[in-house]
Amino acid sequence: MARITLDKLGHSYMENPVADADWALKQVDITWDDGGAYALLGPSGCGKTTLLNIISGLLRPSQGRVLFDDDDVTALSPDQRHIAQVFQFPVVYDTMTVYENLAFPLRNRGVDSATTDKRVREIAEFIDMTHRLDDRAKGLTADGKQKISLGRGLVRTDVNVIMFDEPLTVIDPHLKWELRSKLKELHQRVGRTMIYVTHDQTEALTFADKVVVMNEGEVVQIGTPVDLFERPQHTFVGHFIGSPGMNVLPCTVDGGKVYLGGNQIAVANDAAQGGGTAEIGVRPEFVSFADNGLPATVVKVSDAGRHKIVETRCADQTLRMLISEGVEIPADGVKLAFDTANTRLYTDGWLAGSRSAGGEGR
Numbered sequence: 552m553a554r555i556t557l558d559k560l561g562h563s564y565m566e567n568p569v570a571d572a573d574w575a576l577k578q579v580d581i582t583w584d585d586g587g588a589y590a591l592l593g594p595s596g597c598g599k600t601t602l603l604n605i606i607s608g609l610l611r612p613s614q615g616r617v618l619f620d621d622d623d624v625t626a627l628s629p630d631q632r633h634i635a636q637v638f639q640f641p642v643v644y645d646t647m648t649v650y651e652n653l654a655f656p657l658r659n660r661g662v663d664s665a666t667t668d669k670r671v672r673e674i675a676e677f678i679d680m681t682h683r684l685d686d687r688a689k690g691l692t693a694d695g696k697q698k699i700s701l702g703r704g705l706v707r708t709d710v711n712v713i714m715f716d717e718p719l720t721v722i723d724p725h726l727k728w729e730l731r732s733k734l735k736e737l738h739q740r741v742g743r744t745m746i747y748v749t750h751d752q753t754e755a756l757t758f759a760d761k762v763v764v765m766n767e768g769e770v771v772q773i774g775t776p777v778d779l780f781e782r783p784q785h786t787f788v789g790h791f792i793g794s795p796g797m798n799v800l801p802c803t804v805d806g807g808k809v810y811l812g813g814n815q816i817a818v819a820n821d822a823a824q825g826g827g828t829a830e831i832g833v834r835p836e837f838v839s840f841a842d843n844g845l846p847a848t849v850v851k852v853s854d855a856g857r858h859k860i861v862e863t864r865c866a867d868q869t870l871r872m873l874i875s876e877g878v879e880i881p882a883d884g885v886k887l888a889f890d891t892a893n894t895r896l897y898t899d900g901w902l903a904g905s906r907s908a909g910g911e912g913r
């Protein structure tokens with residue numbers, strides 16, 4: 552097991568990258584603590600797989616270093632790094648039995664047969680495959696094959712980190728929840744470092760203690776699920792996480808005060824640090840009806856379980872609110888209030904005042 556440090560990592564698939572957009576990974580600096588449960592979350596194409604392949608050694612970065620504890624492993628092969636990786640699609644040997652598939656990573660490393668047998672049976676129990684141990688993998692469903700891939704990733708006890716790259720993509724929806732909670736449980740049991748890559752916020756937030764959010768080749772925030780919800784460092788995080796996401800409302804800043812359509816809005820952070828494009832970020836959960844407030848018009852109301860999503864127009868912008876089922880929607884003359892502690896100013900996308908020179912606050 553090891554602490555993993557990514558030091559000024561950058562990667563471009565081009566020979567001579569020039570523009571910012573030529574880099575699949577811009578500068579990435581992250582330390583993954585030994586034993587942590589992490590999710591790497593971001594939209595398609597943001598660089599998640601590139602980052603994972605650099606950690607596992609399948610890809611050599613154009614810039615920067617990968618350290619396991621204090622050892623520079625940037626030039627080492629995947630095999631030398633002692634990493635287990637579970638991919639999006641099953642990697643199983645069809646002609647082998649389930650048992651042989653699970654035993655393969657151990658036999659390959661010369662683990663004795665008694666230890667292998669014990670470990671294979673433990674993992675088979677965990678993935679609910681004990682009854683299929685003697686069957687050929689060929690006859691399994693896609694779900695079954697992916698369970699075997701998961702099992703093969705979990706079977707070794709000598710790995711530094713287990714990495715899952717969208718491992719539940721081919722899994723039937725009803726099984727997804729079950730496997731996700733099992734992985735979480737397994738992490739709590741074995742305390743091994745796990746990195747779980749996904750573009751699905753539910754998967755990330757349920758699995759991880761810490762979530763690394765990426766966008767366009769950059770890490771925009773590393774935090775607990777609560778941090779990401781309550782204190783988004785970037786409008787991307789606010790918008791990407793939550794359902795519906797945070798309202799991001801272009802505004803003006805004058806003399807350290809924030810205005811939306813001519814109305815002054817109180818914000819929780821320091822508006823004096825403004826500059827660049829200015830936006831107010833407020834989650835739909837923190838907007839309510841008020842006697843005095845911003846004039847708005849209700850456009851649409853939709854049911855969302857025990858809540859309602861109310862879409863309004865306010866200061867010529869679309870603004871969503873999430874209200875409890877029982878809350879009455881005023882017939883007309885609607886006024887809105889924002890909860891100040893959860894209303895923030897963002898400049899050029901970043902939380903105003905959160906970044907000093909050198910990108911602190913990410």
Ligand SMILES: Nc1ncnc2c1ncn2[C@@H]1O[C@H](COP(=O)(O)OP(=O)(O)OP(=O)(O)O)[C@@H](O)[C@H]1O
Nearest residue numbers: 564565575593594595596597598599600601602750
């Ligand atoms: N082998 C490659 N050659 C050239 N460009 C690549 C290659 N692999 C990825 N890219 C580009 O690098 C960027 C990051 O891709 P990457 O696959 O790491 O993103 P991702 O977040 O894992 O996406 P997804 O969720 O769709 O797998 C994208 O613009 C992608 O087109």
